[in-house]
Amino acid sequence: MIKRVAIIFLLTCSLFGQTSYYSTYGFGLSSPGISARYLALGQTGIAIPDSISLNISNPALWDGFMTTSVQGQLGTSSFTTSSGWPGATQTQFLGFSFKFPIGKDAGFAMGITPYTRMKGEISITDSIESYDPKVYYNSEVDVEGGISEFFLGGGYRVSPRLSLGLKTRLFFGSYLTRMATDVDDDGSVNTYYREYAVVEGSQLELGAYWISQNQKLELGATYAQNLNFDYYRHFDYYFGDDTTMAVQSLKFPTTFQLGMRRKLGESLAFSADLAYSMVSSSLFEEFSVVNTSSTQNPLYVGIGLEKQPASRINASYWQKIALRTGAFYQTEAVYQDGKLSETGISFGVGVPFNHYSNRIDLAVVASIRDGFLSGKIGKETLLSFYASVTTGELWFKRFKRF
Numbered sequence: 001m002i003k004r005v006a007i008i009f010l011l012t013c014s015l016f017g018q019t020s021y022y023s024t025y026g027f028g029l030s031s032p033g034i035s036a037r038y039l040a041l042g043q044t045g046i047a048i049p050d051s052i053s054l055n056i057s058n059p060a061l062w063d064g065f066m067t068t069s070v071q072g073q074l075g076t077s078s079f080t081t082s083s084g085w086p087g088a089t090q091t092q093f094l095g096f097s098f099k100f101p102i103g104k105d106a107g108f109a110m111g112i113t114p115y116t117r118m119k120g121e122i123s124i125t126d127s128i129e130s131y132d133p134k135v136y137y138n139s140e141v142d143v144e145g146g147i148s149e150f151f152l153g154g155g156y157r158v159s160p161r162l163s164l165g166l167k168t169r170l171f172f173g174s175y176l177t178r179m180a181t182d183v184d185d186d187g188s189v190n191t192y193y194r195e196y197a198v199v200e201g202s203q204l205e206l207g208a209y210w211i212s213q214n215q216k217l218e219l220g221a222t223y224a225q226n227l228n229f230d231y232y233r234h235f236d237y238y239f240g241d242d243t244t245m246a247v248q249s250l251k252f253p254t255t256f257q258l259g260m261r262r263k264l265g266e267s268l269a270f271s272a273d274l275a276y277s278m279v280s281s282s283l284f285e286e287f288s289v290v291n292t293s294s295t296q297n298p299l300y301v302g303i304g305l306e307k308q309p310a311s312r313i314n315a316s317y318w319q320k321i322a323l324r325t326g327a328f329y330q331t332e333a334v335y336q337d338g339k340l341s342e343t344g345i346s347f348g349v350g351v352p353f354n355h356y357s358n359r360i361d362l363a364v365v366a367s368i369r370d371g372f373l374s375g376k377i378g379k380e381t382l383l384s385f386y387a388s389v390t391t392g393e394l395w396f397k398r399f400k401r402f
Contacts, residue, residue, distance in 0.1 A: 006183035028116040028118030044303065046260075047273075050347070052359050054390075056097060056111065063107045063155040073389075084378075108152075111124075121142045140182075145197075149171055150170045161211050168308070174201045177195040193235075197234075208220065250286060255277040268305065303326055309325040328342075357393060361387070362385075368382070
């Protein structure tokens with residue numbers, strides 16, 4: 001019990017770490033809600049089916065499930081800066097999901113994952129020019145929050161080589177901004193300001209998956225269309241009455257994704273993904289928590305290589321382990337006198353157990369984040385660890401009698 005309490009305490013303390021110096025821009029930085037298997041493959045997965053774990057990247061892959069299962073994921077990420085600015089470590093719960101088969105040609109899945117996360121502290125020092133002598137003040141601003149996603153949908157195998165899928169994505173989240181101002185630097189708080197922003201929206205995502213007749217080439221594609229996205233703000237001032245803004249609408253990004261996987265021999269497979277989003281130029285001008293930013297259309301490119309585990313009953317323990325590696329490059333939607341990009345490499349393993357109906361996936365991701373703050377803080381070097389656990393059994397499955 002003492003060990004468990006100590007572990008929980010350490011994880012809780014690490015949650016206070018800052019995500020990144022870029023996290024206070026836009027909606028915050030995107031959060032890796034996909035399974036550790038695909039994080040280890042350079043975040044590729046649009047064309048990679050999985051009968052044990054749920055691949056949330058493409059709803060067309062939600063058919064042919066062997067098991068009814070539940071899976072969850074944790075991640076820890078640390079960053080340092082090249083110019084000596086302090087780094088931080090953050091531990092996150094990265095969601096869970098549930099899936100089950102519907103006959104042999106269809107499946108259903110649902111779950112909840114983080115979409116973006118924002119956490120940081122900003123110190124502002126300025127002066128009021130209209131006074132003589134000038135009146136200096138210091139404001140301490142801290143912000144935290146983000147957007148999460150609840151999804152549900154299903155996939156259907158139209159033919160032995162083609163599957164289609166549909167997923168509904170419901171977004172919800174909030175951002176809390178607090179600012180305390182000290183006038184004349186006398187150590188006292190003269191004014192206090194708090195802003196609470198609530199966001200909610202929905203998207204409809206269509207997916208497709210195709211496999212060649214010899215089952216060596218697999219292709220996947222998704223299209224996510226915005227249905228609605230709204231937000232409102234509540235203000236709490238040190239002096240005066242509180243106010244609430246009316247609900248306002250935003251145009252959430254539309255995203256296209258393409259993926260492929262090519263089998264290389266009996267146990268190796270190469271994968272590659274491409275994603276592109278169309279973002280409204282006024283998205284972050286209308287919605288800003290701390291920093292007002294412009295936008296750009298974000299891009300993602302990733303590749304992966306996987307050594308698949310042997311499925312033979314008499315295979316050794318090491319032959320049952322999957323080995324993975326990958327690389328990726330991505331840009332964020334936020335833009336301010338320059339883009340924000342991240343380049344990284346990844347490694348991971350997958351360990352099945354309980355007769356291949358359960359699996360533990362581990363991933364390590366090392367990357368460099370470079371952007372419009374590089375002239376001040378340099379580049380951010382990130383090292384992240386992820387763990388996914390899937391547990392399942394043979395429910396809702398029909399077997400023929402001989």
